[in-house]
Amino acid sequence: MDGGGAQYNPRTVEEVFRDFKGRRAGMVKALTSDVEEFYQQCDPEKENLCLYGFPSEQWEVNLPAEEVPPELPEPALGINFARDGMQEKDWLALVAVHSDAWLLSVAFYFGARFGFDKADRKRLFNMINELPTIFEVVTGTAKKQVKDKSSVSNHSSNKSKSNSKGRGSESLATYSKLQPKDGEEVFDEEDEEHGDTLCGACGENYASDEFWICCDICEQWFHGKCVKITPARAEHIKQYKCPSCTNKRARP
Numbered sequence: 001m002d003g004g005g006a007q008y009n010p011r012t013v014e015e016v017f018r019d020f021k022g023r024r025a026g027m028v029k030a031l032t033s034d035v036e037e038f039y040q041q042c043d044p045e046k047e048n049l050c051l052y053g054f055p056s057e058q059w060e061v062n063l064p065a066e067e068v069p070p071e072l073p074e075p076a077l078g079i080n081f082a083r084d085g086m087q088e089k090d091w092l093a094l095v096a097v098h099s100d101a102w103l104l105s106v107a108f109y110f111g112a113r114f115g116f117d118k119a120d121r122k123r124l125f126n127m128i129n130e131l132p133t134i135f136e137v138v139t140g141t142a143k144k145q146v147k148d149k150s151s152v153s154n155h156s157s158n159k160s161k162s163n164s165k166g167r168g169s170e171s172l173a174t175y176s177k178l179q180p181k182d183g184e185e186v187f188d189e190e191d192e193e194h195g196d197t198l199c200g201a202c203g204e205n206y207a208s209d210e211f212w213i214c215c216d217i218c219e220q221w222f223h224g225k226c227v228k229i230t231p232a233r234a235e236h237i238k239q240y241k242c243p244s245c246t247n248k249r250a251r252p
Contacts, residue, residue: 011114017127020107023053024134027099030059031092031138039088042080049080051095053103073109075102086247089139090201096135104128139202200242201226215242 041061076098200220211224
């Protein structure tokens with residue numbers, strides 16, 4: 001499980017960032033261009049498997065390290081077990097989220113090991129934060145963020161900072177699609193209430209010009225387009241179950 005980088009110990013902020021970028025590139029490759037090979041290697045019949053990324057921009061699906069404690073933080077264990085229990089895109093997004101968490105843990109493990117001070121840690125995080133997360137790349141939100149950067153910035157300045165509450169108990173009749181008319185932007189209490197809400201499918205923020213729906217089981221909110229529910233169809237649904245909750249109920 002050397003992957004061309006197991007013995008590499010970066011000691012400066014620039015070296016740690018280079019290590020981060022290499023590992024990230026390998027994992028992005030596994031979840032995008034090499035996704036068919038990655039999918040086949042994650043056989044649910046095998047033991048607990050992990051996705052590793054290496055500084056050489058290579059990736060590997062393998063068993064976790066045997067030594068305890070391991071030389072480096074370990075990635076999420078058992079990613080193969082969830083493969084057949086959910087839609088492929090949702091499974092890949094889940095692996096991507098855990099991969100992002102692992103990359104940060106490895107980077108800041110090196111930072112702690114080699115005594116980075118507050119300024120070094122802040123600089124490292126800022127360098128990392130300039131890159132899209134693996135989740136954003138895999139789900140396609142990275143491209144949209146670049147495209148919508150200016151419009152999102154303008155919209156966020158008009159939204160309240162207050163936290164949302166009571167979303168799960170609302171009736172389906174409150175799921176509105178606010179349409180701007182004649183070039184005017186429409187803002188009301190929905191903006192304030194759902195300003196910090198993220199779509200359970202794509203991870204993007206609430207926007208007043210899009211139709212949203214809440215799952216009555218897990219109480220997560222979704223873009224209608226992400227779960228293929230239109231406003232007209234929603235009017236005839238008494239209790240909405242998102243795809244994940246529907247799949248859970250369908251399993252024996």
